[in-house]
Amino acid sequence: MTFSIVARSGPAFGIAVASKFLAVGAMVPAAEAGAGAVATQADANLRYRPQGLALLRTGLQSADVVAGLVATDRQRAHRQLGVVGPEGLGATYTGEECLDWAGGTVGDGYAIQGNILTGPEVIEAMESAWLSSPELAIDRRLVAVLAAGDAAGGDRRGRQSAALYVVSPGAGYGGGSDVACDLRVDDHPDPVGELRRLLDVHELFFGTPDPDTLLDLSGELQEEVQSLVTAHGYASLDIWAGVENLEERLVPGKIDPVVLARLRVGDVRNKA
Incomplete structure (x- = not known):
């Protein structure tokens, strides 16, 4: 029901996600500055978010965090999960009973995953967009990845919601938190387009002067x-x-x- 990317860029971690699901931003993403980022989807296990961040804080690699989360989950066959930590490859997991098309890919500092997609071309387009845009700020880069997945077919049931969540040390409003960006489109006919518009507004009000x-x-x-x-x-x-x-x-x-x-x-x- 969802396609997402979890990624690292310098000290920042972020998640971008879209789905034919109400308020997907309330369910999928979690991130903590200095630790990493987690996305839980398909039959989402919301416990993965605090548990995944806790494991990342211990210094475990992304693949070991994924393994630890799914090992004791009796419903793991229905889960999908992406994790990225402070260094190394991201990690992704797709349970064998997730609805087709479902799968993911990883690379240095990112994990991309999706289920109930039009096909593997969605993941391929997202990965290409990530790898081809290293010059962009992480928030812009993540939304570009989401837009590429959407354009390639996205969720085969349609569109409803999207979200962007980015953390970086001291990057929040007034320097008082690490949450650099927390934007959600909960119910919209073009959620990825609307997310991009909201990011423009966010940049206007909260961007750093050049x-x-x-x-x-x-x-x-x-x-x-x-x-x-x-x-x-x-x-x-x-x-x-x-x-x-x-x-x-x-x-x-x-x-x-x-x-x-x-x-x-x-x-x-x-x-x-």
Whole structure:
């Protein structure tokens, strides 16, 4: 009922998943910075998530984590599982009673798996997308992999939900957590497309400013910015940015062009 990838990129771990299943993001993914990532699907065993992360914390390799999880599970023939740890190959498992087509593949730092798919071409397209896009940030790369699987046929029953979950040390909002991205599309006719749109919005509000593009907030630009902020009814750029949920893009003495564009687009001085 599901196709997914669990992967590692530098210190980050992530999972992207799509399915003809309501709110698949509530069931499949689990990840912990420094430990690894787990996806449980088919007849999902939600205990695999905390148990898998606990095993990864001990330093076990991905294949040993998978072996440990399924060894005592009497329903393992119906399970599908993907695991990736801090180093080495990912690991995947498909029980012999998972519904066709079902299977997976692994490589250095990734595991891809799916069941009730249109065929093995889904997994092949996902792996090709992962291997051909090392230059992308992990969140973009994972969504590209999901889109490739979807385009290749995906879940043969249709589409309903998708999710993206990424962790990296200190990458959460305000540096207060390790959850860099946690996006879910629970019920939608084009869940992968909608997930990509949500990632664009996430990047707008929570992305890190590119130091090479920052503009000095001085002279005429400073005057323009203050004029725009005042026209919006706020006393300072900080206050306006907080209201607009752009506070993560503020840099003292500088302005992110993304913030400036947003401020100019909403220029109330040009409204009748």
